[in-house]
Amino acid sequence: MVKRKKVQKETFEKYKSIEYLADEEKKLFTVAFDKMRNAYAPYSNFHVGAALLLEDGTVVGGSNQENASYGLSMCAERVALFSAGANYPNIPVKKLVVVTKNYDKAESNKGHDNCILAPCGACRQVILEYENRFGSDIEIYLMDSNKKIYKFDSVKQMLPFAFGGYFLK
Numbered sequence: 001m002v003k004r005k006k007v008q009k010e011t012f013e014k015y016k017s018i019e020y021l022a023d024e025e026k027k028l029f030t031v032a033f034d035k036m037r038n039a040y041a042p043y044s045n046f047h048v049g050a051a052l053l054l055e056d057g058t059v060v061g062g063s064n065q066e067n068a069s070y071g072l073s074m075c076a077e078r079v080a081l082f083s084a085g086a087n088y089p090n091i092p093v094k095k096l097v098v099v100t101k102n103y104d105k106a107e108s109n110k111g112h113d114n115c116i117l118a119p120c121g122a123c124r125q126v127i128l129e130y131e132n133r134f135g136s137d138i139e140i141y142l143m144d145s146n147k148k149i150y151k152f153d154s155v156k157q158m159l160p161f162a163f164g165g166y167f168l169k
Helices: 023-036 076-087 103-110 121-134
Strands: 013-015 048-054 059-063 093-100 139-143 149-152
Touching: 023 048, 023 059, 023 076, 023 093, 023 139, 048 076, 059 076, 076 093, 076 121, 093 121
Parallel strands: 093 139
Antiparallel strands: 013 149, 048 059, 048 093, 139 149
């Protein structure tokens, strides 16, 4: 008989709304919502924006970019991270905010009254790569359909059994 073990549940901080955040995080939400308007999503109409705060105070944004061949599309989180990596290669990422305009769509399709837009598996893996690259965690801020904010100290809280470069050495 196989003995089952529970996966450790991680914790996060929950805020009632953006108003409870520091000005630095509020600015990131503003940038993320602004970038969301630049999303190219003609097929899914699923618009996502992301904003990063780099260690030197630079803010980098991104939006999802779709392709008719969905596998070639790029999520907002990766657009922002790859832009930061290309333009600021030696500056660690401190914070990431992800937003969408499609909370109502998620609620009606899933029957939930509280849907959180969280990074997909590929984005989680890329976020982890940036954490490992610089040896520092990236705080992640997400919003739910009721405008509540969820703060995670690291992507490791969302990706407990991650694949890392240490497997390749």
